[in-house]
Amino acid sequence: MLFKNYQYFAYEFPEPQYLGAKYTLLKWLIKYIPPNIHTTIDAFAGSQSVAYLLKQLGFQVFTNDFLQFNHQIGKSLIENKKHFLDKQDLEILFQNSPQKNSFTLIESLYTDLFFEKEQAIFLDNCRANIQFLENDYKKSFAIALINRSLQRKITMGHFGHTQALVYAGDKERVKRNPNLARPIQDIFMDLLPRYNKAIFDNGQENKSFSENILDLLPKILKEQSIDLIYLDPPYCDSHADYQSFYHLAETYTEYWQDKQFINGIKRYEPQKFSGFDKKKDVIQSFHTLFEISQEIPNWLMSYNDRSFPTVQDLTDIIKQYKKVEVVTKTYQNGRGGKGSVAGSQEVLFICNPKSVFNISFQMKNEKESFNHWKNLYETDHLEDFNFNLYALLWLKIKSITRKEILDNFLNSNNFSLKEKGLNQQFEELYGVLSDNLEQNHQKLNDFIRTENQSQETILDTEKLVSELYKLRHFDWGGDYKNQLDKFLVDRYVKVYQNYDVLLSKFDAEINRAVQGYVFCSWYNHWSSILIEHIFKSHSAVLPTVGQIKKVDFFVNEVPFDLKVTYLPANFIEKQRKLKGLKPELTELKQKAKQAQLSFTNHHKADDTYYEIVEKMKDRNDVFCKETLQNIKQIRLDILKDVQKNPKVLIQNLYEEQGELRFDASNRLFLVLVDTEDFDNSWKLKRNMELLRPNIETYLNNFGSKNIADLKITFDYKNKGQFTALSDIIFVTK
């Protein structure tokens, strides 16, 4: 089974009656939905049948159709998690409306055109009552269902003809389709149970829109990344004018006050601009759409072989943006409408990134031996790993060189190796895979993504975040720089000869240090996993599933180590000095004296700092307030400067790293700053709602960065000069 998640397939999409709806093709379509998908868009959603399938598959779904009446279906079936229409709602909907006199549009326009006066009055009356329903979901639901009932009543399900009343009087036809002669309310009541049962919550925040996709898509992509876009545009030259076919549904939904109603069918005028329904616009619109969608890795596009441009022409256009494969399905029986004529072909364009190396910089292809890369990696000369496909291959293989993972890779690609030891297998595999470089990168990428997905599903993000919220104070309980055992030995073991004195130190000091160490490390460990999870779920990121030192993941094929950090105190001090200011503590002490605030010079500078700040806050007079505000303002100025010129901070972070943990890997720093209270910045590590959009926006835009700009050179103590690629994502609150 391709999808693990079939739990929502007990819900059923109510059969639509819409030109070009993909309802009957969903089983065929589902085969082409790629794995590792989380976020999706149905860009031309129409009846919402594909959006519903995507919701059933557990994805986050953005759905859109530029016509409002389709958006009402989207709101009620895709976005809506739980609101349905109950008895009380029906009473409101069908009551004699207090607003009836202001709602006469349908009666005046359509009486005796599609239905008799009494039915037109019924429709106006319901429309007047919709506003009294409890919430927007119920309102959308009612509109969608009335529109659907209308389609049922009218021959062929659309309003592009005026035969409905004639057919309703034709006994033979009514025998075949009794709905022609039934009151709309009866049809509505028949449909209602199926619609109510179709509502479910797939655990995602789904959203329905009603805009021209060319306007909407850039806005969505600015906010977040999308893994799959489904495109089902009108098939130009083949029943493409949806506004004429469904004008009544749109008029009922919008209840236009500012339109002209023209010709026999009383279609509204002016129409909305589509860009995809007229020959003169369609080619340019496709180019624009593909251009915007380029950063979305997977596209599926439905089409028909009787449309303009031809399948071949459209393939050629897509090829400028993506790798494309075309599959077809021949219609046996024409169901009428949009191209589904017997003998015509339904076409699906399956589009993926053109190459694994869909990147904005040049890769070198200089082949080097296995040991060459091994040596560079071990001696921290990692700059040669950037921009070289063989070096990247070496790193990717290293990241899967764990017994189980490697076996999986070999089995799934039908490779067999002569060597038995893991290190020897690593070397042998490098030799094998370097022969067909691009194809084997693709194999590794596909494997790593699938492997990552199976690892990621084990993480219950929500539960973990909620556990992290149990930590109220972030206090290491001692200044032991991550080396608790050394701290304990130096501070207690070697200092005290007397057993009882040592014992007495537990309650007062040692317990606090151990507890602080455990809780702070626990918090850092699990929050890092959550943060990495955000990165690893993004389509631009290829994780190192087997965990290797110096590389957490590749972003667009650039290897990076992720470091989550805050604006470091030493950096603030350095910047203050450059501004000709004293260190913060010196300044505070002076001000405290001026304010005649007493304080102790503690063993730990932090404690002294804390005491003065708290006392100043307690005093709360103009002088103390100004002092604290001034210190804060300088920090904010430093932050602002460094956001403009992050290299200064990057340099500092590389040069100030601890000797024991030194390396010169490419680093992506996530710098978290609570601008209201810098000391509370640790809390941002668990604030997924703030972190996720910031990280995703950064990754969405990574493709347009000039990678050469990320180059940084730094000196490290007596080790010499190093070069790396590095960048900062600032997350501020």
Ligand SMILES: C[S@@+](CC[C@H](N)C(=O)[O-])C[C@H]1O[C@@H](n2cnc3c(N)ncnc32)[C@H](O)[C@@H]1O
């Ligand atoms: C082929 S239908 C989609 C059918 C749909 N996949 C289904 O299963 O019902 C095309 C849809 O595109 C919508 N449309 C046309 N131009 C659009 C545009 N520029 N932006 C968004 N939607 C548009 C039309 O209203 C129509 O519902």
